[in-house]
Amino acid sequence: MHMDTGISADDRAKIVESLSTVLADAYMLYLKTHNFHWNVTGPMFSALHVMFEQQYTEQWTALDDIAERIRALGHFAPATYKRYAELSNITEEPEVLSAKEMIRQLVDGNEILTRTLRAGVKVADELDDFPTADMLTTRMEVHEKNAWMLRSFLEQGAGAKQGDASSD
Template sequence: MAQSKMQNIAKEFPVKTGVDRKDRRELAKMLTKIIGSSHVLYAKTRGVHWNVVGPAFYSLHKMTEEQYEDLNEAIDEMAERIRAIGFQAPTGLSEMMNHSVIADQTKLLPANDMVKELVEDHDKLSRLLRDGVAEADDADDVKTADLLTERLGVHEEAAWMLRATIS
């Protein structure tokens, strides 16, 4: 009997919390874009962490470690939010890449250029999050709006810290 339970696949389930299914579905799509973008940013941040050299090595190495650890937790929280509103969370790297507003890192760049790209990526994700907050507000999904508002602040601060480091 335990073996048959392992055969279950996550499916959409009914949620009756006051947010219409159509709105929850659109929010799940938005959260999937944010998760995909966050995954790409996570990978790029790890790349900077591993490959940064030069006078700012130590500070950038530590800062990017804090940032990718935060991204890892945030990705999990957003995926769990998709499940809580009744839909399947994204799976697999190709799905993450297909939904990302952030381009993959395809070659190693000088440290300053890698950090500039991270700044741009945090700005892109901030704009996407701002759209997500507006969408959640329109749907009267205060929990999702709150979650995305918190993430927006984190990305704006990360961009500021990285900008200040390379100024």
């Protein structure tokens, strides 16, 4: 069926290409966060277990929003682990990590996703797709906040000074 929402078919395809990478990164981060929720151990177990659950629960809802935006643009959303692995900039962890390494991995994952989201906003803005740009901007705020909250666990007790870039 013909679609005429003011964005050409070629431009919708460019937006969907960007959104597909966002979806893949978001799914891989969700999966990693859920994995770490199940497998975290150590003295920070309780706090991390709860925080990881809060993050993956929020991420799960966002996955649906991203996939549905792809559908609203007239394309099918990627939906297999194989395709996510091909598209994603975030890799899976084959083994159980220490709590500190889990935190580092999630900081990195949130930052990778934030960069992917930022690139997607640029594509959407250039092609006048304001709903996509708005959704991705909102997601950036969430993942920047998640990275900050996770980073605070790594700075705890390390004698990091406020504004000290070496503690990042």
